[in-house]
Amino acid sequence: VNVRALTWTGSHLRFIDQTRLPHEESIVETDDYRVVLDAIRRLAIRGAPALGIAGAFGVVLAARSFRSCPLPQFVSLLEKVIDELRSTRPTAVNLPNALESMRHILQGNKNARTDEIIERLTEKAISLLRDDEERCRAIGMHGASLLDDGWSVLTHCNTGALATGGDGTALNVIATAVRQGKHLHVYVGETRPLLQGARLTTWELRKLHIPHTLITDSTGPFLMQQHRIDAVIVGADRIALNGDIANKVGTYALALAAYHHHIPFFVAAPMSTFDTSILRGEEIPIEERSPEDVLTCQTNIGKGAIAPEGTEALAPAFDITPAAFITAVITDRGVVRPPFDASIPQLISSEQASWL
């Protein structure tokens, strides 16, 4: 059975509390949108595509709890919840995209009964989840052919089932290639400070029976120098129209090194990750997290301090990788290559055309 970060029971959102992995597989089942809001804030649910889906179900749960309110109050309470959810994580575009599509339903059905609105919001959230599952599958299929048998592939952060509504983005490209019979070895960057690589990606790769080796984040460029890495593949939290991407901090350092060593650098993400309002990477808001993240480390015996008390720290959660360092972007609608400022707008209009 595949790992699922999020499932909808018909009345509750069920999710894995990812802050407890890998030492504990703690499942939360809730009908309280505030639990979802809190889970997003404390990264119990994380990963750009999963954030969009969790946000949508947060709205559904809130709507169900406001069910008996008079319509104007129902709408205004729900708008506030949408704003609250939106403010949690600024970088991944999937979250505002999903929330705005929920708001759109809310605003387009102001004359309907609350029951009907709840029904439509629920349908939308379920369709976002199903849609992401399908997009993950398509990303895996489109990307798998880019990885050759026998390769060692470096990845960063977590881009598997835990990050999405389906089987993942970059990690699912690897898993799909392996299912096709290719032998791959995965080097996993631990991804300080929150160790999504060490805690989550290793946990998924073990379940998938894919051989892997954990390294510290700054070891990757040295392995490239030693010709031990054949490709780098990562996800993205937002992609600008020119192909610049925001992704977990540390991605830029790997992209720069891959470029220098002529190693292909692949980005895998669903179409929902493109932000058509953003022309270049510099415009993407970078979430700054608490210095506590850098000053501590979470282990199986708890979270402890690594530095002297009172030390100042800086914790950008993401960084920007310029398009110039990216070999190809793998999406659910196919693979695009440079020049991205031509290929990405073309890909986006082909998807928009398919909606008509």
Add this chain to the structure above:
Amino acid sequence: VNVRALTWTGSHLRFIDQTRLPHEESIVETDDYRVVLDAIRRLAIRGAPALGIAGAFGVVLAARSFRSCPLPQFVSLLEKVIDELRSTRPTAVNLPNALESMRHILQGNKNARTDEIIERLTEKAISLLRDDEERCRAIGMHGASLLDDGWSVLTHCNTGALATGGDGTALNVIATAVRQGKHLHVYVGETRPLLQGARLTTWELRKLHIPHTLITDSTGPFLMQQHRIDAVIVGADRIALNGDIANKVGTYALALAAYHHHIPFFVAAPMSTFDTSILRGEEIPIEERSPEDVLTCQTNIGKGAIAPEGTEALAPAFDITPAAFITAVITDRGVVRPPFDASIPQLISSEQASWL
């Protein structure tokens, strides 16, 4: 009072157990060379210059404990201790250099009494310590002029008093510039897996009252992209004749990024770090540490696991930075610049000439 990693009491070696920092300042005073051997193995004493001095005093302590042995046995026991100490840490050249100078004394005095040999070994170890103190001071003076007032300087690992017999190498360049009245801000890479940056460099900078900010190792290149870093300065464990250096893993990633962003990348090390038998970086042996180092993290509540049990990990302790990425090497005999394959041999022969 300045921090001292190592002091000689006349009969005992006194050192700070660096594995306990920053949460505990634990001082060890020992006359047992096996305690020193163990301290080097478990990194309670670390840093290329400090390793050389600790190794020399390890030989002194062993010699004192073998004092009453007949001369041939005294010599052969001591040769074995030297070999044992030499095998602990393969990358830093200062350790074998110091140990071979001790062996040289042993072999050159085979007709002396054990007391006399012990006396000469002790004199040599003390002179290595005094010499390193002086070299640190000179490195600070030569390097300080390279750092401009108002700069933000990125450093990696620990290159301060804790790494040397004196006030440090790269960190002492920063401290000397600050003492000269320059305002510097230091970004400290935490230096996974063993967190020498987070644990030791922050601890020293706090004692020196120099403003600093802790970051994860892979954040450095992103700060360079944002024009927030004016220079990078690191130490070295071994320098080849062509200027390639071995230093703590992660150095290469920073050098590559600094080069790309046209940011000066400085290396500070005593002359004892040059290895005239090594022409190029590839020839430098890279210490591979236990996977445990990567699979765990040390915090104030103890050492805990960060990854699922049984995860495979790779832990090279050092990496190689090619000379092409280095702006200047700051030594106790002055600053050398490219082309290093000319300037380094010239510097070395000027030092050798000064011995005559």
